[in-house]
Amino acid sequence: MAGEILDNQGRGEAGWQWPAIHPEGRKFGVIAGAIALAFLLILDWEIIGWPMLALTGGIFAFFRDPERVVPQDDRAIISPADGTVSQIIQVEPPRELVGDDGSGHDGLSDGAITRVSIFMSVFDVHINRSPIAGTVKRLVYIPGKFMNADLDKASDENERQHILVERGDGIVIGFTQIAGLVARRIVPFVKPGDMVAAGQRVGLIRFGSRIDVYLPAGTAPKVLIGQKVVAGETVIAELGQQKLIEGVAQ
Known part of the structure; x- marks a missing residue:
């Protein structure tokens, strides 16, 4: 297939x-x-x-x-992880992903943007995939603690790895692999300069963890708190779309 x-x-x-x-x-x-x-x-x-x-x-x-069927749509931002949407919040992006890192490539812009957090339990697939097609501009590993990855402060204190992917038209997506209580190793499959397709495997986190995705300004998520998402298949946002979506747990 x-x-x-x-x-x-x-x-x-x-x-x-x-x-x-x-x-x-x-x-x-x-x-x-x-x-x-x-x-x-x-x-x-x-x-x-x-x-x-x-x-x-x-x-x-x-x-x-497992293999995944990846939507081929230039507007789509694809989930990089299997798991449950645990947070949707407006935050300042990590400083490691903001501005020029000295390589001449701009990162994310300053200012609050939407962060979608996806929690992966030990029962989820832990292969992580690129949300968009483009070039890996940054891959920044930061050692840290191993608190529960579902906690908000895990984004700033746990072991993590930031990845920045830039499309040919200049659109940039940043996302972060975050280790959790049991996770003790983040394994990258890519390096800066690599070209990746949407849904391509970019790394894994061993034994329970979280992914944070930073959406471009003017883009709202298409997923809901508590929703299960599938890496490489679930469209978590469409570029430029800001429609309010509500759901009912049943």
């Missing part, structure tokens, strides 16, 4: 398939599986072996990397 064109007029075929396991997670799964088999087959310690075998399955599930 990878690379196949599908549309809303019936073109294309779809079917369920086992998701791939990202290479970053295979080594952890193999190590846990080997330990489980050692306890079960060599030491005959089932009280440890069976829980370790269940943990092995959980590790492989955590690092699953």
Whole structure:
């Protein structure tokens, strides 16, 4: 299915398939599986072996990397993460993403803009994807704490990595990977200067975390607090659209 064109007029075929396991997670799964088999087959310690075998399955599930059908629309800003929209708030963007960083490339503008925060539990897919197509202009890693990623101050105090992507027409989107209570490693797949497609994989965060997306001025989110979103598929905003959208939990 990878690379196949599908549309809303019936073109294309779809079917369920086992998701791939990202290479970053295979080594952890193999190590846990080997330990489980050692306890079960060599030491005959089932009280440890069976829980370790269940943990092995959980590790492989955590690092699953399913294919996604990415909307091809120049107005669309795509969700970079699977998870739940936990915050929509007006904030000043991180200073690491604002203005010229010395490379001659402008970042985000000063002034309050809309931040959409997406919380990823340990049950969500943790592969992160680019919200737009363009060039990676900045990738800034900042060490920090490991507080609950659902807290507002996690944006300023937790371990995090800022990514800035600029389109060919000059539109810039900034987003931040934030480690959480259990997460202990942010793994980038891209570097400054790389060209990325909308929905392309750009990194992952191990074991529970959050993504903050900074929308351009004049753009309001199309998602609601509490809504589940899918990386690479859910359109979280359309450039220039500011319509109020309300939802009902039921």
